[in-house]
Amino acid sequence: MNGIDVREAVTRAHHEEWARVVAALTRRFGDLDIAEEAAGEAFAIAVERWSAEGVPPNPGAWLTTTANRRAIDRIRRENKRDDKHREAQLLYDDDPPGPVGAIDDERLRLIFTCCHPALAMEARVALTLRMVAGLTMPEIARAFLVQESSMGQRITRAKAKIKAARIPYRVPSGEDLPARVSGVLAVLYLVFNEGYLATGPGTDPVRHDLTAEAIRLTRLIRALMPQDGEVAGLLALMLMIEARRTARVSGSGELVTLDEQDRGAWDAALIAEGHQLVRGRLASGVAPGPYQLLAAINAVHTSARDVRDTDWSQVVALYDQLVRLDPSPIIALNRAIAVAELDGPEVALAAVDRLEDKLAGYHAYHATRADLLRRLGHSQKSRAAYDKAIELAGNTAETAYLTRRRDQLR
Template sequence: MSSTARSAGGREPDRTAASAGDIERLFRSEYGRCVAVLVGAFGDIDLAEEAVQEAFATALGRWPETGVPPAPAGWIITTARNRAIDRLRREASRAGRHARAALLNARDEPAQEGPVQDDRLRLMFTCCHPSLSANAQVALTLRLLGGLTTAELAHAFLVPEPTMAQRLVRAKAKIRDARIPYRVPADADLPERVRSVLAVVYLVFNEGYAASSGDRLVREDLCAEAVRLGRLLARLMPDEPEAVGLLALMLLTESRRPARSGPEGELVPLDEQDRGLWDRELIAEGQALVRQCLRRARPGPYQIQAAVNAVHSDAAVAADTDWEQILRLYDQLLAMAPSPVVSLNRAVAVAEVAGPQEALALLGPLELDDYYVFHAVRADLLRRLGRIPEAAAAYETATRLTDNRAEQDFLRRRRNALPGS
């Protein structure tokens, strides 16, 4: 009997069985949208997040048996909404029932109009309220919209996991206690919050492009979501050069993704990539945006980083890279937005222009002992200087500090390729 006939007879049509991996991928791709929709409906971040998590837990228990519903994200949102309503009914005090009833009725009202029409972008601006610290704004938005775990957030911020957990709890408590509203920001509010929103989008992209944990080097879902949000921001604020610069930076970086891993998923460093695999359309779009930023002559950190990537994209082979221009750009970036990570990236350029000895000397003052890239760069410089035992130790430290399998394998290969290994 066909599935159509079974359906006509009152039975469920055939559905594709779902594995835990299928549901995890849906979680990664749709968690942020589901939370944003629920926050818009109920105005309560904790309630929305817990309801969505419960809905995914329900899916994990049912879908392997019943199959994936025709609109899985819609199923999650509907289930989460029902769980949230049930919880509100159970917990509402007698004095607060009228307010709760009004809140429940509000879910059927037309969406609030304003300059930001995307649920996820709207929630980003809401989380980036000026009463929260900059770090709390970014971390909370990454958690709610990117679905990043506390461990992934800790990796992105270079802080211990317990520190990040406390930061998230405090941010949510601040929103609750200060009664910060979930609302569409007015035009006048956008510039004040754009810096944190740009940081959120870029961190989502970075977590996608270089996943902090797991077997996969890249999480395409996060890269795609960050680029999508970057395009929305650039359209929303066309006169904000840093929004355009961030989009250019992501497009130019994303253009290299097809060449960044080999047939077995292994990491391929920039200087060894097959540049014929780079996406020329993304490069052309990104370079056009960089030129647009240059014409405005209002430089910012994202624009400068985009210019660095534009220089890389100009080189047909690695040997043609204009490292002197890249070093000048990093000098400008370090003056504008000094940080240990910028100094580390500048040291890489110094190594290409002035040699590894001068670059190694620049690493000494940097406080990046918990950052695996720092040790990987140091290992490479030591290798080039012939200081093999020290290079081996640095590679081992870098390997220990990353939880991504592809990065670990790459670092082990580099360690094993050292003379005498």
């Protein structure tokens, strides 16, 4: 088997097995650092060993066994951990599995377990993305719009707090779910976003494996918590965005923006399901949360047969509600894009420019400025903004689109 095939096999195994291996080692040895280090070493060994020997019939079992051995080796070197040393003498865990609690699905159970309310929201989300979702540190850093080193420090501090506070690695009961669900939804939303606009080098521009898994897990939460409006909102949002997936990238590998997509290629069944969820939440009479508002915005977009039929006044009104709940700069940026369609690019550009200090490192900020400047006839400034957006963009299809738009400037 050649090196490329081995790397693909290890990458596939990583996304399928990483969470299970880390969770099993954490339960066994009670130490997140040991679990992650041993799992990382096992995957590194796999790249070398599988190149010579071929991919084993059961990659998951191979990785688990190798990771156990690496963890045992480390514990044996740490003389201060006598109790862990005794546990580590057994290579395999013969103890019967513990109770699964309220959640049958293993991955969802791990996400709820990691999203412990004792951690700050950002810390629990970032830690879960790393441990369970399998996202890389650069992908997580880009999701939070921070430097990779800063995100690494946050995750390290979260692990340290788990140790210092003796936070138990325990499967949550049904009563625990409401206190943890907001963190779980944030994790699944970021996993979905990474799949829908993948930022990792060498990956497909759209990663259906991530979007499909995020939807699957959100459906499971919906079954567990059918009365939770934000769960319904997030599921509706994902479904309506996923419905546009096949129309989002052209045959030449270039991003196709919403206004240029072939709406006849959208998945009508997914859109109908998303619309039904949105209508159900509106009929409940309960004030909507952020995910429900985002879903409502997408419902407006997917209701229009043509981009010219879009009700931009309704979109802006929904963004006005959303800004009050979540005054983040990204929400403000998206609102400005809608304002450009309602009040013109000059009004929108003034709103976008006010976000520079917060979004200077975000490619979409520069891409939005570039488009608004282009529409206002400021070609030189638009070209400079496109250059910055291309420099920061991590998605290959988006880079191709931005490059073409820049090159079309006079």
